[in-house]
Amino acid sequence: MKLKLRQRITRMKSFRKKPLQQSSLCRKHYCLLLWLSLSLYLFFPPSSLLRPTPSLDKTTLSLKPAFRSSALVERSPRSKLPSVRVYVYDLPSSYNRDWLSDPRCGSHLFAAEVAIHEALLTSGFRTTSPDEADFFFVPVYVSCNFSTVNGFPSLAHARPLIASSIAEIKTKYPFWNRTDGRDHMFVASHDYGACFHAMEDVAIADGIPEFLRRSILLQTFGVTSPHVCQEAEHVLIPPYIPPEFLRSPPPETARRDIFVFFRGKMEVHPKNISGRFYSKKVRTEIWNRYSNDRRFYLRRKRYDGYRSEISRSVFCLCPLGWAPWSPRLVESVALGCVPVIIADGIRLLAVDFVNGAGEGRREAGSSP
Incomplete structure (x- = not known):
């Protein structure tokens, strides 16, 4: 199966919440x-x-x-x-x-x-x-x-x-x-x-x-x-996310002029010591498909002020790195940006314990 990025982006526009049942089993x-x-x-x-x-x-x-x-x-x-x-x-x-x-x-x-x-x-x-x-x-x-x-x-x-x-x-x-x-x-x-x-x-x-x-x-x-x-x-x-994230403009007052945002490592060719594509090539696919799309604000270089970019964004991509989890999920939520998680099988925090913690849309698929 291929990563269905186009379908994910289309469904962002009709984002809806679906409550998950609370787990009944807990030690x-x-x-x-x-x-x-x-x-x-x-x-x-x-x-x-x-x-x-x-x-x-x-x-x-x-x-x-x-x-x-x-x-x-x-x-x-x-x-x-x-x-x-x-x-x-x-x-x-x-x-x-x-x-x-x-x-x-x-x-x-x-x-x-x-x-x-x-x-x-x-x-x-x-x-x-x-x-x-x-x-x-x-x-x-x-x-x-x-x-x-x-x-x-x-x-x-x-x-x-x-x-x-x-x-x-x-x-x-x-x-x-x-x-x-x-x-x-x-x-x-x-x-x-x-x-x-x-x-x-x-x-x-x-x-x-x-x-x-x-x-x-x-x-x-x-x-x-x-x-x-x-x-x-x-x-x-x-x-962990640094406390500085709380010093950014409050999400309710932020101007959301970026539709889809991601800043991070997106390899065109594997350049790390392992010789493998970082993020199982997911980030490479994002760059190859959407770097010229005006709806996407994609950046490959580090920027210390990127929290301000999150505050300006409607959707924030949270693709896997070496592991499926990413601090971008917490950063996005903290700054009022809707996280779009691209990591198969990831288990979300507190989804079995807190009502609404797992609300959102899941789409099955696998990395390319």
């Missing part, structure tokens, strides 16, 4: 953790901005939650949230704080591991008494070892670093051995979660390391079909 701790991750990472009440938030490192700007919605907070007050307590391990700084010496650590694509840690440290869910904890959070930053070749995070050290952190807590605390790590949480905000590789075939071959298979993973990767990289208990979290 207790899965639901609790979903609410926990969402409330901490996404839905802090705006009043929390008035209180100073201590940073993990004085030389680093304090990270705020990636996205806030006062409307959702009003519908889901804290008093109605599950009573769950989380103990945050105080690991040696070599596992987390030391990495913040590179400012990119707290602001790049995978920075959810930093944002969630900082949010937990000041959260009402946190307990300083491990004996009363329901869950244990292990703060390890594995995405801050940036390659000197391309500037992207290198994950080669992820497995040994996490294995070392587990050995550390097993030596100093009794809680891991009590459940074999089943009530311990880790953030895996990478392309293919705890498989720790950007190439899907390599990620599948490597799989999730044995020492994480019984723990709970907070990950951005999720697909609707069975996949090796989601074969551990996990909670789907949104990709």
Whole structure:
């Protein structure tokens, strides 16, 4: 089957919402953790901005939650949230704080591991008494070892670093051995979660390391079909977006003079080290078919002010990269642009838990 881009664009004009039924099956701790991750990472009440938030490192700007919605907070007050307590391990700084010496650590694509840690440290869910904890959070930053070749995070050290952190807590605390790590949480905000590789075939071959298979993973990767990289208990979290997105013009006042927008890597020929087409050639097809279409505002070069372009757009393309998920989905929603997701089988955040979270149109197909 071919990617039906033309049909997708035609159907943008008649965009309609279709409610999805709420899932009736949900394990207790899965639901609790979903609410926990969402409330901490996404839905802090705006009043929390008035209180100073201590940073993990004085030389680093304090990270705020990636996205806030006062409307959702009003519908889901804290008093109605599950009573769950989380103990945050105080690991040696070599596992987390030391990495913040590179400012990119707290602001790049995978920075959810930093944002969630900082949010937990000041959260009402946190307990300083491990004996009363329901869950244990292990703060390890594995995405801050940036390659000197391309500037992207290198994950080669992820497995040994996490294995070392587990050995550390097993030596100093009794809680891991009590459940074999089943009530311990880790953030895996990478392309293919705890498989720790950007190439899907390599990620599948490597799989999730044995020492994480019984723990709970907070990950951005999720697909609707069975996949090796989601074969551990996990909670789907949104990709990190920087707080600057909230400083853009409010979506309701923005002038929408761009019909379809996309800015990002669109290869004409594969130029990466793998020799493969990025995004399974989807982005190449978008460029080849629509770069001369006046309805499409397509740009291949980086631009720091691209959030202003999203604010001006009606539809924002969210094609897959190496993995199906993309921060563009969250960026688009935050700035009032309708996201057009081009990634087969992607699992959307909270679709089984929140009414309306999966509203939209789905069209089956496969990448060219």
